[in-house]
Amino acid sequence: MGLAKRIIPCLDVDNGRVVKGVQFVDIRDAGNPVEVAKRYDEQGADEITFLDITATADNRNTTIHMVEEVASQVFIPLTVGGGIRSVDDVRNMLNAGADKVAINSAAIFNPAFVQEACQTFGSQCIVVAIDAKKVSLKGEENKWEIFTHGGRKETGIDAVEWATKMERLGAGEILLTSMDRDGTKIGFDLELTRTIADSVNVPVIASGGVGELDHLVKGVTEGHAEAVLAASIFHFGQHTIQEAKQAMTDNGIEVRL
Amino acid sequence: MTKLITVVDYGMGNLRSVSKAAEHVADSQTKIIVSSKPEDIRSADAIIFPGQGAAKACMSALNHTGMIHALHEAAEEKPFLGICMGLQVLMEHSEENDGIECLSFLKGKVKQFDLSGHPELKMPHMGWNQINQTVDHPMWHKIEQDSRFYFVHSYFVEPEDNQFIAGNTTHGQTFASAIAHDNLFAIQAHPEKSADAGLQLLKNFITWNGQ
Numbered sequence: 001m002g003l004a005k006r007i008i009p010c011l012d013v014d015n016g017r018v019v020k021g022v023q024f025v026d027i028r029d030a031g032n033p034v035e036v037a038k039r040y041d042e043q044g045a046d047e048i049t050f051l052d053i054t055a056t057a058d059n060r061n062t063t064i065h066m067v068e069e070v071a072s073q074v075f076i077p078l079t080v081g082g083g084i085r086s087v088d089d090v091r092n093m094l095n096a097g098a099d100k101v102a103i104n105s106a107a108i109f110n111p112a113f114v115q116e117a118c119q120t121f122g123s124q125c126i127v128v129a130i131d132a133k134k135v136s137l138k139g140e141e142n143k144w145e146i147f148t149h150g151g152r153k154e155t156g157i158d159a160v161e162w163a164t165k166m167e168r169l170g171a172g173e174i175l176l177t178s179m180d181r182d183g184t185k186i187g188f189d190l191e192l193t194r195t196i197a198d199s200v201n202v203p204v205i206a207s208g209g210v211g212e213l214d215h216l217v218k219g220v221t222e223g224h225a226e227a228v229l230a231a232s233i234f235h236f237g238q239h240t241i242q243e244a245k246q247a248m249t250d251n252g253i254e255v256r257l
Numbered sequence: 258m259t260k261l262i263t264v265v266d267y268g269m270g271n272l273r274s275v276s277k278a279a280e281h282v283a284d285s286q287t288k289i290i291v292s293s294k295p296e297d298i299r300s301a302d303a304i305i306f307p308g309q310g311a312a313k314a315c316m317s318a319l320n321h322t323g324m325i326h327a328l329h330e331a332a333e334e335k336p337f338l339g340i341c342m343g344l345q346v347l348m349e350h351s352e353e354n355d356g357i358e359c360l361s362f363l364k365g366k367v368k369q370f371d372l373s374g375h376p377e378l379k380m381p382h383m384g385w386n387q388i389n390q391t392v393d394h395p396m397w398h399k400i401e402q403d404s405r406f407y408f409v410h411s412y413f414v415e416p417e418d419n420q421f422i423a424g425n426t427t428h429g430q431t432f433a434s435a436i437a438h439d440n441l442f443a444i445q446a447h448p449e450k451s452a453d454a455g456l457q458l459l460k461n462f463i464t465w466n467g468q
Contacts, residue, residue: 001427072280075452121310172381
C-alpha cells in the first residue's frame with residue numbers, strides 16, 4: 001500500500017462562474033463553483049483544478065472571491081491556474097484558500113518567476129502547466145515543443161528540456177497538456193506523458209484528450225502519470241468520479257476509495 | 258463556556274484553509290481565531306500550529322514573531338496540534354536547507370526521504386496516502402484504521418523515542434506520519450485538506466482535553 005493515484009476534475013471559470021457547462025442531473029445551478037466543487041468532493045475527487053479564463057484584471061477579483069467561497073466549504077486540495085503572472089497573484093490565490101497555483105505562460109516569458117514563487121511560497125504549491133505539441137514528423141524520433149495561446153503560438157522550446165528545467169527551478173508538480181489531444185476525446189498522448197513523467201522526479205498530471213474511463217487508466221499504466229485530469233467526461237454526467245476510481249481499481253491501480 | 262482555539266500565524270501557512278476547516282466542524286461554543294500575538298496563544302484553550310514551505314523560512318519567521326516562548330509554554334500544557342511543517346519544526350533539527358535548528362519541543366530530527374531503489378516514486382510525497390494508527394488515541398476517534406490523508410512534503414520526522422509515534426505511512430520507506438506526546442499531537446498530512454477523515458481529526462481536536 002502507498003500513495004494513491006489521483007483523479008482531478010478540471011473546471012473552467014470566467015468571472016467567478018463555471019463555464020463550458022457542467023450538467024449534473026440534480027444540481028440547481030450548474031454554473032455555481034461551490035455547488036460543482038461540492039458535488040465532485042462528494043463523488044470522491046482527489047483535488048479540484050480551476051482554470052481561470054477571465055480576460056480582465058477587474059474580474060480577477062471575482063475569481064479570488066470564488067476561491068474563498070469554495071475553500072470555506074470544500075476540504076480537498078484546490079489548484080487555480082490561468083493568468084498567474086506575479087508573486088502577488090500567487091499570494092492572492094493562496095490567501096484566498098487555493099493550495100496550489102498553476103503557472104503557464106508567465107513561466108515561459110520569465111522562468112525566474114517560477115524560482116521566485118517557489119522560494120517565496122515553497123515548491124509544494126507551485127505547479128507548472130506545460131502545453132505541448134508534437135513537432136516531429138512520422139518516422140522521426142518523437143519530439144514535442146511548448147506552445148502558448150491555446151496551442152497556436154510556438155516557442156521552439158523542447159518539452160522534455162522545459163519540464164526538467166522547471167523541476168530544477170523548484171516546481172513541485174507538472175500539469176502536462178497535449179495540445180494535439182485537448183478536446184479530441186481520443187485519449188492522452190501517452191508517449192508524451194511517459195517521456196516527461198520518466199524524465200522528472202516530481203509528479204506529473206496528465207491532461208488533454210480524455211473521452212472514456214480507459215483513457216484515465218492508461219494515463220497511469222502507460223503514461224506513468226501520478227494524477228489524471230479530465231473535464232467533459234465528468235461534467236456531462238457521462239461518468240462519475242466513483243466510476244473512474246472503480247475502473248482504476250479494476251486495473252490494479254491504487255486509488256482513494 | 259466558550260472554548261478559544263488559536264491558529265498560529267507566522268506567515269508560513271495555509272491559515273485560511275486550516276481555520277475554515279476548523280470552523281466548519283466547530284460547535285457554537287468554540288471560537289477560532291488566527292493570530293500572531295503571544296497573548297492570543299496564552300489566552301487560548303488550545304493551539305493549532307500549521308506550517309508550509311521550507312524549514313529555514315519557517316524557523317526564521319518564528320524567530321521574528323516573538324511567539325516562541327508562548328508556543329513553548331502552550332506545547333507543555335494545552336492541547337496542541339501541529340500540522341505538516343508545524344510538526345517538523347517541533348523537532349530538534351532538520352536536514353532541510355543544509356541543516357537547520359528547530360524548536361526542540363520534541364526529541365528527534367527531520368530527515369529527507371531516501372528513494373534510492375524506488376525509481377517509480379516521486380518527490381515531493383504528494384497526494385493521498387494511508388496512516389496506520391499505531392496507538393489508540395482520542396485524536397483517532399471515529400477515524401478508520403488506514404484512512405487516507407492528503408500529504409505534501411519531502412522531509413519526515415524521526416522521533417528519538419518510538420513510543421511517541423501515533424501513526425505510520427509508507428512512501429518507499431515507512432515514516433512517522435503522526436506524533437503524540439501528552440497534550441501534543443502532530444500530523445504530517447493536512448487534515449484541513451483531507452475530506453471527511455481530516456475534518457473528523459479536527460473535530461476530535463476541538464473536543465480533546467489533551468489527555
